[in-house]
Amino acid sequence: MSGRLPSHNQLVLPLLEVCNEAGGRIHAQDAYAAIEEKLSLTPAALEMTVRGGGNTTVSKFHHRVRWARHHAVESGLLQSSSRGVWELTAAAEDKLCRNQTGIVFTIWETELGQVLWGTAEQAAAVIEPGSIDLVYTSPPYPLLQPKEYGNLNSSDWLKWMGDLAEQWSGLLADTGSLVVNIGSISVAGKPFKDPYVARFEIDLIDRLGLHLVDEHFWHNPAKLPGPVQWVSVKKKRLKNSVEHLLWFAKSEDFKSNNDNVREAESPHTTRFRKNALESGKGLGRRPGGSVAGKGFLTSNGTSIPSVLQVQAHEGPHSAYRRACKEHDIRPHPAISPLALPDRFIRLTTEPGDLVYDPMAGSLATCYAAELLKRRWIGSELSAHYIAGGTLRFGS
Ligand SMILES: C[S@@+](CC[C@H](N)C(=O)[O-])C[C@H]1O[C@@H](n2cnc3c(N)ncnc32)[C@H](O)[C@@H]1O
Incomplete structure (x- = not known):
């Protein structure tokens, strides 16, 4: 029994929980009674x-619950559906579906992989050190306006992600790679880019001793113009439609084969090669000192670009979104196109190797690994996202 009355901040989560337990909506009077019972509050x-107003007195406990409700409404977690009835919003349902138990559960598996429900921090503790060939992940990147799954400012993000990268590095085999997909953000209220990506790279190199193999880019031409203030309103900057794919290796002996990710050569490059071969221009000594012979310009019709040109996320008609709709599950708000994990899985692993996505979201990396016959582990905080992600795998 508790003789202390919780503060209104401490009452927000119990309030959301009793609302959830009552099926998503609850009458104020029932909420008071359910919280009283849940927290075992003493009569005192x-x-x-x-x-209260005029010369009246009101229950301090009810007063605090009403403040908690006010706070929850302001935070977008509760709404009033009718007078005296409080209802959870979709964002609150998602918050309640996050694993806050401190325990990692294996909640679903295939022959090749398993999904762990829990935080990346806790999941790292249950994975065998040195067993992973590729950690591929798209963490929530820092934003000044929090998204529904919670984003931090860039300095807190760097500390968080630096600690996680240290755990991931310990999980990697000596021949393993870590690939992190993140976007750019701007300095609040200024027309400048936040250099957090560079800081992150340098931290992993200097502090963790990882090697930066390369920076690849995902060009998404369909991205909306942003940052809006500096692109559309003040017209100073250009649209940012590129995300980073930072590729680190644990040692010089990292596993990789670029033949596995060759793409068809562009008609422009084919024409250029043909013209150069016919005219002999471009052969001989190059500005860097190397000598280009005819072999330099012959091609097998493929190329190995470091910029991935992939249109937006899986569109409204994708199998994943259709399945979510059929099962009445909200799709993940920040899905990676399968082509991104697919490229790095092909590049740095072989069938049977083990791929891990610590922040697996809609299980895009896990699904790409499954299709490529790699073993895989995905960990994710939100049960909603896992539920949607499992639909990718069919029945
Ligand atoms: C950008 S999304 C990943 C999207 C994913 N690549 C996909 O294609 O669906 C980031 C994910 O990290 C999850 N997340 C945030 N903090 C986490 C943590 N501490 N541990 C595990 N997952 C976390 C969020 O719930 C979110 O689903």
Whole structure:
């Protein structure tokens, strides 16, 4: 039993929980009773009063619950559906579906892989050190406006992600790679880019001793113009439609084969090669000192670009979104196109190797690994996202 009355901040989560337990909506009077019981409040705590309007006194506990409700409404977690009835919003349902138990559960598996429900921090503790060939992930990147799954400012993000990268590095085999997909952000209120990506790279190199193999880019031409203030309103900057794919290796002996990710050569390059071969221009000594012979310009019709040109996320008609709709599950708000993990899985692993996505979201990396016959592990905080992701795998 508790003789202390919780503060209104401490009452927000119990309030959301009792609302959830009542099926998503609850009458105020029932909410008071359910919270009283949930928190085992003593009669003494419940008898405390505060002054109300006029000369009246009201229950201090009810007063605090109403403040908690006010706070939850302001944070977008509760809404009033009718007078005296409080209802969870979709964002609150998602928050309640996050694993806050401190325990990692294996909640679903295939012959090749398993999904762990829990935080990346806790999941790292249950994975065998040195067993992973590729850690591929798209963490929530820092944003000044929090998204529904919670983003931090860039300095807190760097500390968080630096600690996680240290755990991931310990999980990697000596021949393993870590690939992190992140986007750019701007300095708040300024027309400048936040250099957090460079800081992150340098931290992993200097502090963790990882090797930066390369920076690849995902060009998404369909991205909306942003940052809006500096691109569309003040017209100073150009649209940012590129995300980073930072590729680190644990040692010089990292596993990789670029033949596995060759793409068809562009008609422009084929024409250029043909013209150069016919005219002999471009052969001989190059500005860097190397000598280009005819072999330099012959081609097998493929190329190995470091910029991935992939149109937006899986569109409204994709199998994943259709399946979510059929099962009445909200799709993940930040899905990676399968082509991104697919490229790095092909490049740095072989069938049977083990791929891990610590922040697996809609299980895009896990699904790409499954299709490529790699073993895989995905960990994710939100049960909603896992539920949607499992639909990718069919029945
Ligand atoms: C950008 S999304 C990943 C999207 C994923 N690549 C996909 O294609 O669906 C980031 C994910 O990290 C999850 N997340 C945030 N913090 C986490 C943590 N500490 N541990 C595990 N997952 C976390 C979020 O719930 C979110 O689904």
